[in-house]
Structure formats: C-alpha cells, structure tokens
Amino acid sequence: MTEHQDGRAVEVAVVIVNFRSTPLLIRCLETIEMHGLNEPGIEVLVCENASNDGSVDALRREISVRGWQDWVTLVPSAHNRGFTGGNNVLLRRLLNRESAPPFVMLLNPDTEVTPGSIAHLYRAMQSNPGWGAVGPRIEDFEARPQTSCFNDPRPFGEFLRAAQTGPLDRWFARYRTPTIPPHGEGPHDWTSFAAAMIRTAALRQAGIFDEGYFAYYDDPDLCWRLRRCGWTIGHCPQAMIRHLEGASTGVRETRAARRRMPSYQARGRARYFAKRHGIAGLWLANLGWHAGRVISFTRELVERRPSHLPKAQWRDIWTNAFRPWHAPHLPHPPLEAEDEATAEAMASSR
Numbered sequence: 001m002t003e004h005q006d007g008r009a010v011e012v013a014v015v016i017v018n019f020r021s022t023p024l025l026i027r028c029l030e031t032i033e034m035h036g037l038n039e040p041g042i043e044v045l046v047c048e049n050a051s052n053d054g055s056v057d058a059l060r061r062e063i064s065v066r067g068w069q070d071w072v073t074l075v076p077s078a079h080n081r082g083f084t085g086g087n088n089v090l091l092r093r094l095l096n097r098e099s100a101p102p103f104v105m106l107l108n109p110d111t112e113v114t115p116g117s118i119a120h121l122y123r124a125m126q127s128n129p130g131w132g133a134v135g136p137r138i139e140d141f142e143a144r145p146q147t148s149c150f151n152d153p154r155p156f157g158e159f160l161r162a163a164q165t166g167p168l169d170r171w172f173a174r175y176r177t178p179t180i181p182p183h184g185e186g187p188h189d190w191t192s193f194a195a196a197m198i199r200t201a202a203l204r205q206a207g208i209f210d211e212g213y214f215a216y217y218d219d220p221d222l223c224w225r226l227r228r229c230g231w232t233i234g235h236c237p238q239a240m241i242r243h244l245e246g247a248s249t250g251v252r253e254t255r256a257a258r259r260r261m262p263s264y265q266a267r268g269r270a271r272y273f274a275k276r277h278g279i280a281g282l283w284l285a286n287l288g289w290h291a292g293r294v295i296s297f298t299r300e301l302v303e304r305r306p307s308h309l310p311k312a313q314w315r316d317i318w319t320n321a322f323r324p325w326h327a328p329h330l331p332h333p334p335l336e337a338e339d340e341a342t343a344e345a346m347a348s349s350r
Contacts (some may be wrong), residue, residue, distance in 0.1 A: 017086030131229025132202035135191030136239035162292030190223035274324035
C-alpha cells in the first residue's frame with residue numbers, strides 16, 4: 001500500500017488536471033486540506049497541462065509555502081494534452097506503481113470539496129464491490145443541483161436535445177441524455193467526471209481514457225467501457241461537491257453568450273457516436289438533431305424569442321462526419337490505415 005511521507009496509508013489518489021485555472025485549483029486544494037485528508041488517507045496528483053502562464057512556478061511556490069509537499073505532487077506536462085491526456089499522465093503514473101491506491105478520484109480544478117464528501121464516496125465504493133465508479137451530488141456555488149448522472153447519448157436523444165420540448169422530454173425520458181436530479185444510487189449509464197471516484201481494479205480492466213477525445217464525451221465513453229467489463233456506475237447523494245461548471249474551460253460563458261462552441265466538443269461527439277453506433281449511427285444522430293431543430297425553431301418563431309443554440313451548431317455537428325477517428329490535437333494524428341484499424345477493432349468488440 002502506498003504511504004504518505006508521514007506514514008499514513010493512501011487509499012484514494014485524487015487526480016486534477018489544471019489549465020489556466022490556478023486560482024481555482026489552489027482553492028480546491030485548500031478545501032481538500034480542510035475536509036479530505038484524514039478519512040480516508042489521500043494523496044493528490046496535479047497535471048499542469050502546459051498553461052504557459054506561469055502556473056507551474058505559482059503552484060510550486062504555493063505547495064512549498066503551504067507545506068503541501070507531503071500530499072500534493074505536481075507533474076508538469078510539456079504539451080496541452082486536454083482533459084483525457086492530462087489525466088492519463090497521472091493515471092499511468094499511478095497504475096505503474098507496484099502498489100497503487102485502491103481508488104482514484106477525478107476532480108476538476110473548478111470544484112470545492114465539502115466535509116465528508118471524499119469519505120462518503122470511499123465508503124460507498126467499499127460497500128458496493130460491484131461499482132466501478134461512483135459520482136457525488138454536485139451543486140453550484142448557490143446550492144442549486146447540477147445534473148451528474150446521465151443516460152447514454154443516443155441518436156434519438158439528439159432529436160430530443162435539439163427539440164427542447166417538455167412533453168417530448170417527459171414521454172421519452174429514458175432516451176434523454178441528462179437525467180433530472182436528485183439522483184438515486186443507480187445503476188446509471190454514466191456519471192460526470194467533474195468529480196467521480198473510480199476503482200483502480202476497474203481501470204486496469206477497462207483501460208484509461210481514450211485520448212482521441214480532447215475533452216467532453218470522454219466520461220460516457222469510459223463509463224461504457226467499465227460497464228462492458230461488468231462494472232456498475234453508482235451515485236452517492238450523501239457526498240456533495242461544489243462545482244463552478246465550465247469555469248476551467250470557458251464553455252459556460254461561451255454557451256451563455258451563444259458563441260460557437262469549441263471544436264473539440266464536436267469532434268468528441270462524432271468520435272463517441274461512431275464508436276458506439278458506427279458511422280451510420282453518427283449520421284442518424286445528426287439527422288435526428290436537425291429534425292428536432294425544426295421543432296424548436298418553429299417554437300422560437302411563434303413565440304418570438306431568440307435561439308437557445310450556440311452559433312453554427314447546425315454546421316458543427318457534422319464535424320468529422322466522414323472521419324470520426326481523426327484527432328488533430330494528438331502529436332501525430334492517426335493515419336487512414338490506423339483509423340480503419342481502430343474502426344475494425346471497435347466493430348469486432350461490439
């Protein structure tokens with residue numbers, strides 16, 4: 001069993017990826033120090049994801065001044081590897097140990113840990129040996145609940161997402177991707193990786209993140225792979241994490257201003273639907289989205305209200321529609337032959 005420098009056994013390794021969110025990260029670490037160090041024993045690994053804004057030096061200084069060296073390890077990355085690649089830097093480091101902690105907790109830098117939250121997740125995993133991952137209750141900083149448990153994204157769910165119509169959402173709730181909080185213990189299809197605890201043994205079996213995703217759609221992908229290996233995705237409402245949603249990526253402000261969403265979100269969506277449903281399923285999801293958009297657009301005209309959609313979303317959903325495996329953020333984007341090999345491997349495993 002891994003131990004702290006002070007001899008305490010480490011049961012949970014908390015992994016955090018930071019990109020230009022250093023003030024938020026420091027506050028997150030402060031809450032972990034206040035509310036998470038004693039039960040169970042934890043360590044924190046931070047990947048500084050090439051912010052190139054002085055974050056590495058600032059974090060090193062804060063860790064030294066605050067005396068966090070015993071439980072915080074800073075791992076700088078030479079390149080911005082996205083949420084998936086940054087987490088994988090830390091997960092590989094953990095899984096290569098001779099004796100890794102039994103649990104890994106993914107945590108966004110724009111979160112705050114509340115009293116007992118890590119301990120509740122830890123005990124929930126101990127009490128449910130079939131759970132591969134568990135998510136906490138997530139609230140914003142005004143105590144409003146955020147959706148943290150979801151149904152698998154499906155082509156028909158894309159129709160519902162674009163239609164934005166209450167009766168349809170109620171009639172076809174099982175096909176709607178976000179579920180309505182409060183959430184029960186589950187099982188659920190997937191949980192938000194803004195904050196989630198994963199069993200190390202399950203990670204070894206299902207594998208770590210697919211780095212073809214830069215960010216977004218990585219959590220339903222990994223939860224799907226965990227479930228394929230026989231693990232359940234649970235929820236622990238007793239544990240609560242505060243989350244300033246989108247603060248670490250800027251997506252919250254982008255969505256609120258209805259500006260164009262980051263291209264990596266559309267690429268992740270294409271990759272996910274192609275992996276789960278094939279290219280035909282991706283196209284079906286896109287056409288379903290357009291059918292739903294006819295409904296919401298008609299309502300906007302009748303009610304004389306502005307669009308609820310980010311700019312150019314009708315076009316962005318076709319990103320990578322012909323080559324969904326393409327991932328330009330990787331150091332060496334896959335060649336066509338590698339794309340075909342990946343597609344064939346995924347098809348044979350379904």
